[in-house]
Amino acid sequence: MKILVTVSESVDVDDDFEVSEMAIDERYLTYDLNEWDDYAIEEAVQIGEEIDDVEVVTVTIGPERTEEVIRQALAKGADRAVRVWDDALEEASVLDPATKARLVAAVAREEEPDLVLTGVQSGDYSFGATGVALAAEMDYEWAAVVNNLDLDAEAGVASVHRELEGGVEELSDVELPAVLTIQTGINDPRYASLRGIRQAQSKPLDVKTLGDVGVDADDLRLSLSLSSLYEPETEGEATLLEGGPDETAGELAELLRERGVDA
C-alpha cells in the first residue's frame, strides 16, 4: 500500500512586523512545517507501523528552503519525498489551490497511491481547498476535515469521522483510492527521533521541475495574484483579562457595565 502525504511549510509572522511593498520583510517570518500536515504525516506513519508493506511518500510544491520541513517529515518516518519547483512558479506571487492540486496530481498519477492524506489547510493562507481540489483532479473519492480514521486496507475502505460545524460528527465510509484532509487533534504527532533525523539524511528526496511531472510551464493558468498588502488600521482595542473565572467574571461584569452594557 502506498500513502502520499502533502507536506508544506507554513509562514509565521512576528507580532510586530513591517510590510515592504508586496511582502512582509523576511526578518519577521519564521518558516515551519504546516501544523495540519504534521498530523497527516503522523497518521500515515502510524498506518505504516500497523500494517505491513506501507510506503509513505511525501510531496511538496515549494522552493529549496522547504527541504527543511521535508526532512522533518522524513525524520518522523516518511520513506521518501518528492519536491516540485520551477522558475515559472518562483514568479507567481500566490499559488492558488487549483494549481497546487494540478501539480500534486501530476505527481500522484506517477505514484498511484492508494491513499492521499493532506492537511485540512495551511496555517498561513488557510484556503483549505487543495485536498478536495486534488480529489477532483484525480477523480478520487474524498473526505474533508477528518478527525478519526479507521482503515481497512484489505477491503479498501477508510471509515472516517468528519468534524462538521456546530460540533456535529459525520461518519462515512470512503472507498480507496481516496483523498482525506486531516484535522488537527486526530493523533499526537511525534517528535522526530534522533535516529530518525539521522536516517532522514539518506532517504531519497527527488526534485522535479514542471517538465519532469508533465506540466507545461506556459500553461500554468494561475488564477490568483497578490494585488496589495497592507496592515489594517487599528480601530478599537481589546482588553485581556487574565486569571481564573472566579477573578475574571467580576472584572468582565464591571467592564461591561462601564461600557454601558446593562441588563
Place this chain on the structure above:
Amino acid sequence: MDYGLTDEQQQIRDEIRRFAENEVAPVASEYDRAEKYPHDVMDEAAKMGLLGANIPVEYGGAGYSTLETALITEELFAVDPGIGLCITSAAFGAEALIGFGTEEQKEEYLEPVARGDAIMGTAISEPDVGSDVSSVATRAEKDGDEWVINGSKMWITNGSVGDYFVVLVQTDPEAAGRYNGFSQIIVEADRDGFTAEKITGKMGIRASDTAELLFDDVRVPEENLVGNRGGGFLQLMQFFDETRTAVAAQGVGIAKGATERALEYAQEREQFGQSISEFQAIQHKLADMHTRTEAARQLTYKSAWSVDEAEDQLTMLASMAKEFASRVAVDVADEAVQIHGGAGFVDDFDVERFYRDAKITQIYEGTTEVQKNIIGRELLGKGTFS
C-alpha cells in the same frame, strides 16, 4: 574552515528545542521546587531517542558525535538545566562501556539505556575525594569469581534513580605508580549491600538526582570489570576531555537561555515611559551577554570538533572551553537577574533558576581551578601525568 552547522545538525537543534519548549519548559519550575526527578519527561525523552544520543546505532542509540551531543546539551540547558541534566546524564558512564566494554556488556547495559528502560551513572568522587581522583579509596577485592566492593561514593548523579553504575575502585593498592591500581566495575543498584541516599538541599539543578552511594560487601561477578584491571584511571582520563566539553556545552546553554530571557524581559518591561531595552545601560549588558555566550560557544564547538578531528589539541581546548563557558554561564545568569530587577529575585521568572543552576558548572567535572592548572601545564609543555 567551515563555521556553519550542517542541515542535519540544525535539524537536531530545532527538534530538541521544540521538545524542550513543549515538554520541559511548562514543568521546569515544578520539578525544581519539589527537587523531584522528572520521570514523565524522561519517558517522553526516551520516545524521541534522546537518552542514547551518543550510544552507537548497533546498540539502539543514535550514534552521534561529541559535537551533536553538545548541540543537544546546549538546547536542553537553554530551557532548563535541571531537567536538561537528567536527560543528558541518563547515559553517564556509557562512554567507558563504549570504549572498553565487552560485546556482552554493551548489549546488556547500553541497549536498555538507549530504549529508556534504564538509567546509568558513573561513580568517581568520594566523601574525601574530589579533584584528586588518584586518591580513590573504595576497594574491590577479588573473591573467587566475584568482586567484593566496600566504600562509599559521593555526589553521584542519578545515584538514587540509576539502575547501574560504572564505579571507580581501587583493585590493586600495592601497584607501583600513583595512577595504577584502579579499575572500573559495573555495579547494579539491586545488588545486596548497595544503598543510595539522595542528597537534598542543592542550590541548583534540583530536578537532577544526586546521591551518596554506600557499598557494604557488595558482590558482583568478575565479568563486571570494564576494560583492564588496574587501567581504570587511564580509561577514565580518556573521557575527561569529552565530559568537560559536555559541561562547557551546559554553560553555553545556560548563558543562551539567560540571555534570551533577559532580552525578552527588557523589551517588555517599561520604566520612565519606555521599554528598558531603550536604555543604553541595558543594551550594553545584553550585547556583552550575547557576545560572551557566542565566544563560549565557539570554544565549546571547537573542543567538541577536536574530539573526533584533532585530538592533539583537545585537552587544553576542553579545559579552556569548560572554564570559560562555566564562567560565562555564571556571569550571564547574574546579569539576566540584574536586568529583571526585583522580578528576577523570585521564582516566577526562569532567570532566578538559571542563576542558581549556573554555579555547578564551575564545580563539577573538574573545578575552575583544576581547569586552569591543566591549561597552565599544557602551556608549559608538561603532560597531565608528569
